Amino acid sequence: MGDTTLIALVEWIRGLMDERGQTYAAVASKIPCHPSTLSRALSGHSIPSWPTVQRIVERCGGCEQQAWRLWKDADSARHAQQVRELEGYPPPDLCSYDDLVEALRDLLVRRRISQRELVRQDDSGILRRSTVGAILRWERSLRLEVTIALVQSCGVPEAAVDDWVAAWLRHGLPFEEAMDRRRRRIAYVRLRPPRHWRGSWR
Numbered sequence: 001m002g003d004t005t006l007i008a009l010v011e012w013i014r015g016l017m018d019e020r021g022q023t024y025a026a027v028a029s030k031i032p033c034h035p036s037t038l039s040r041a042l043s044g045h046s047i048p049s050w051p052t053v054q055r056i057v058e059r060c061g062g063c064e065q066q067a068w069r070l071w072k073d074a075d076s077a078r079h080a081q082q083v084r085e086l087e088g089y090p091p092p093d094l095c096s097y098d099d100l101v102e103a104l105r106d107l108l109v110r111r112r113i114s115q116r117e118l119v120r121q122d123d124s125g126i127l128r129r130s131t132v133g134a135i136l137r138w139e140r141s142l143r144l145e146v147t148i149a150l151v152q153s154c155g156v157p158e159a160a161v162d163d164w165v166a167a168w169l170r171h172g173l174p175f176e177e178a179m180d181r182r183r184r185r186i187a188y189v190r191l192r193p194p195r196h197w198r199g200s201w202r
Helices: 004-019 024-030 035-041 050-060 064-087 097-111 115-120 129-136 144-153 158-191
Strands: none
Touching: 004 050, 004 064, 024 035, 024 050, 035 050, 050 064, 064 097, 097 129, 097 144, 097 158, 115 129, 115 144, 129 144, 144 158
């Protein structure tokens, strides 16, 4: 859960249920919905619908006005983030290198730009179709200069480029360093003489 407004909403509802001694099963039976559906609605991965929130609050005897304020804040934040993503900014809740690559794939889809067009629009000359394709298939690691060239070729604002760079530093750099360490270990094992070797260099 990366959105603080969503966290505030979900934690307030969970706290209300705990305060009233209401289990997921008890609340779900009165809404009505399946307990697993209610659990997903309050997981914090997405904003539950207002009717769902309203029914939970009514069941637990909570303040509907407070619930509405919290839900409206979360909904407004979601809308603002959707606008940012349409403008080319990365999602705020990237948690891993895989998330970063997936976000770049989504950016290409939203921009409706093919890999061929991406390379053609690259002023830096860094991008190659084979490189981009391998990265998006998780067959090759994503380097910083490629990240910058890729998002710039998508025509995102400079402020969005900065956000992509920050996302790469959080998730791409640790992945790249881990891959470099792995390659060095493999090279070391390949160059090291077998343990049973007893000869000497002449």
